[in-house]
Amino acid sequence: MSALNLLGNSDAVSFWEAENGDYQPNQPFAGDADVDVAIIGAGYTGLSIAREFKKDNPGANLIVLEGQYVGFGASGRNGGFNMSLFGLEPEVTIFRWGKQRTKEAHDYMARAVSYVHQLVKDNDLKSDYEHNGMLRIAYTPAQIKRLGAMSEMLSGLDDTGQRYQFLQQDQLGDQFGTEVFQAAIFEPDSGILNPIKHVRELKRLAEDEGAKIYENSPVLNVDRSADKIILKTQNGTIKCKKLVIAVNAWASQIKGIAKIRSRQTPVWTSQVVTQIIPEETWAKIGWADRASIEDNRQMVHYLRRTKCGRITIGGGNVAIPNSRAMGNMDTAKIFSALENRLRWMFPDLKDIGFDYRWGGPVSVNLDMTPEIGFIGDERVIYASGCIGHGVSLTQLNGRLIADLLLDKKTELSEFWVVNRKAIPWPIDPIGFACINAIKSGLNLWDRIEEKSLPKGM
């Protein structure tokens, strides 16, 4: 097992990857190099930075070093929601940062959703992209009450008056063959994509701009001194003028930059996918508009249709890895809870089987707010804290970080998450206890709000 084979069990292969498995990774890095910019991590963040930076600066040398293969991390295994949610919840952002910053964050996220949508259109990306909107649903009176308050808050942040619509149960009953959806907020400007296809397309675009991407090339150490930054891989040494650490939930494992350890902690979210659902069952389920769905829980469930006639559902309870180990998560109970939840949502699926179960890490900051910043000095840039809402965020962050690398002062580089004051995570075992306490509190909140649901939901 390589230093980064961190998923550690057979649940590692996502449905997306299993369905699109004929992938040839690039050669590992070997030898010595001296480059302008090195990026560690080839997910949406790393690949977007590479493309944007090289587009503006074609003469510069830029390399991306990926420990496994493109899309091994969250970018190849997520739900594929191109969505505008920032951080954990708008209530949390407003509580921590106030209305003005929450509005700026929501505007950034709206821009991020359009950025991804436009990128797909402009480059004809084969990402199975669909722009059908997203529903945030409530099942119980307590959740409806919070949803109403959230709807008002979101509408207050929206200059267009178009971004959010509140739907009652009868309107949802027209669309879905289920009675459990009691109310929803519909956000039309939102989409879904196939994550593994998309990340491979981002690789292609970055290479088209001239970025050099090496796979199976874990960076084992970073050595920074006043006049140089040196990266070590198994078979090589890279000297770079600037470095971006785009490893998401793996940040606490980067050796040589101690300050990064306290920035975030990894949290594991799980997903399952049904067998192909027969047409006659789809006719009963409805869901013809194909909007993606999240529920209004603290431990949110996210579900969507796939192109090939299945449903994926993810979320619910999370698993907490030790930030030094990351693998071998026991998620059997989480998988079966997801399967039960879906069968409960759609009684016509009561006998449906599930073909794939997998999980992956998201990066969580203590104040549930994404962060981009310089570490130590302006030669090293770091991004973290997607909190499970990073498909759009990380790609626009790529443009933002390219601006930082180019020393450009732009509207994006002025976004307040850049070099924000972050609350440090205590290191393990206190950090581990902290994240488990947060998880227990959020689970309890959901249990209280859902006590009227059937037992086991």
Ligand SMILES: Cc1cc2nc3c(=O)[nH]c(=O)nc-3n(C[C@H](O)[C@H](O)[C@H](O)COP(=O)(O)OP(=O)(O)OC[C@H]3O[C@@H](n4cnc5c(N)ncnc54)[C@H](O)[C@@H]3O)c2cc1C
């Ligand atoms: C199951 C799941 C479902 C999700 N669903 C959604 C969703 O529907 N919508 C949404 O908005 N967000 C979702 N997210 C979050 C979203 O996928 C992430 O925010 C986003 O993909 C993060 O991209 P990234 O490039 O920053 O990190 P990643 O994609 O995690 O990439 C980091 C890369 O760094 C590499 N790496 C780590 N250490 C090293 C090293 N030392 N040397 C070299 N390489 C290294 C890893 O191998 C990895 O490939 C989900 C996440 C998961 C796990």
